[in-house]
Amino acid sequence: MNHIVARFAFFMLGVAINSFGIVLITVGNLGTSPISSVPYVFSLAFPQLSFGMTTFIWNILFIMIQVVLLRRRFKPSQFLQIIANILFSSAIDVSSTILWFLDPQALWERLLCVVLGCLILAFGIVIEVAPNVIVVPGEGLVRALSIVTKVRYGTVKVAFDVTLMVIATICSFIFFGRLNGIGIGTIISAIIVGLFINAINKLFRFPDHIRALALSHDDHRETVTVSK
Numbered sequence: 001m002n003h004i005v006a007r008f009a010f011f012m013l014g015v016a017i018n019s020f021g022i023v024l025i026t027v028g029n030l031g032t033s034p035i036s037s038v039p040y041v042f043s044l045a046f047p048q049l050s051f052g053m054t055t056f057i058w059n060i061l062f063i064m065i066q067v068v069l070l071r072r073r074f075k076p077s078q079f080l081q082i083i084a085n086i087l088f089s090s091a092i093d094v095s096s097t098i099l100w101f102l103d104p105q106a107l108w109e110r111l112l113c114v115v116l117g118c119l120i121l122a123f124g125i126v127i128e129v130a131p132n133v134i135v136v137p138g139e140g141l142v143r144a145l146s147i148v149t150k151v152r153y154g155t156v157k158v159a160f161d162v163t164l165m166v167i168a169t170i171c172s173f174i175f176f177g178r179l180n181g182i183g184i185g186t187i188i189s190a191i192i193v194g195l196f197i198n199a200i201n202k203l204f205r206f207p208d209h210i211r212a213l214a215l216s217h218d219d220h221r222e223t224v225t226v227s228k
Contacts, residue, residue, distance in 0.1 A: 003213035007131035010210050012087060014128025015136070019091035020098075021121030026051070027102045028113030030185030033121065033193070034161040035138045036092075037168035037182050045175040052093030059085040062137035066144040073147070080134045088136060114185040115192070122196030130210035161190055 026032040032040045039054035046054070063081050067074050104110045128136070135143065138160075146156045168182045201207050 004133070007133045007210075007213050010127055010131045010213075011084075011133045014124045014126070014130075015084065015088050016091045017124030018121055018128060019088055019124075020095040021117045021119070021124055023051075023092060023095040023099055023117070024102075024120060025114050025117030025185055025189055027099055028104060028110040028117065028185050030110050030114055031181065031183035031189075032186060033118075033189040034164050034186060037164055037186055038171065041168045041171045041175065041181040044181050045171070050093050051096055052089040052091075055092055056085055056089035059089070059137035062141040066137075066140050069144045069148050074144075078135075078140065081137045081140050084134045084136050110185075111188075114188050118189050118193050119196050121189070122193050122200055125193070125197055126200050126207050127210065130207050130214075132211070132214040165190070 022033050022036050026036070026040060031037065036051075036055060039058040040051060042054040042058075043049055043051040049057075060082070063079075063085070066078065066081075102113070104113050142153065142157050142160050145151075145160065146153045149156065165182060165186060168186075169179065172178070172180045172182055
């Protein structure tokens with residue numbers, strides 16, 4: 001049985017949860033996640049553009065870079081990342097609207113927002129990745145860089161996140177003359193989201209159930225191919 005509808009549904013659910021987690025981290029006013037650090041700084045510098053809009057523009061740039069890097073190896077199906085980008089960027093603005101009332105003042109309140117946001121983001125990433133249907137533009141670019149440079153994905157991912165934080169820091173000083181939109185919350189996110197993801201995959205069974213949808217489809221496709 002082809003579970004493509006269920007797989008896409010889980011993917012969209014994961015993306016929506018991702019956006020909520022990122023916005024909650026941002027509400028803590030201690031920075032945002034590394035992947036969102038540059039568009040967040042730009043949204044602060046250009047208030048006429050929402051966080052979701054700057055995220056959309058930034059991710060379109062990621063897709064364009066993939067096309068340049070991969071050339072003929074960039075498959076037409078990878079343009080589906082645009083759909084993922086629209087969903088993710090829209091969900092960020094929706095999440096921002098939902099959480100408008102949150103205004104943490106005490107340091108512990110702000111840190112709580114960051115940690116809870118990281119936990120929610122980790123759950124979202126697990127649910128988003130498990131169906132194996134579309135990659136979001138950021139992940140797509142990391143994969144492209146890994147293919148072109150022949151460096152392991154994990155190594156490229158770390159370098160990629162660090163590069164984004166450096167770019168965000170430079171932009172922050174250019175626009176504001178100080179750090180704004182990036183801070184200790186960004187560093188905390190970079191450290192603990194991966195730990196949360198590992199813990200979720202270890203403690204819960206639902207990621208395996210979601211992954212099984214993709215595996216059953218792949219097994220069915222392989223069976224059909226063999227029978228031919």
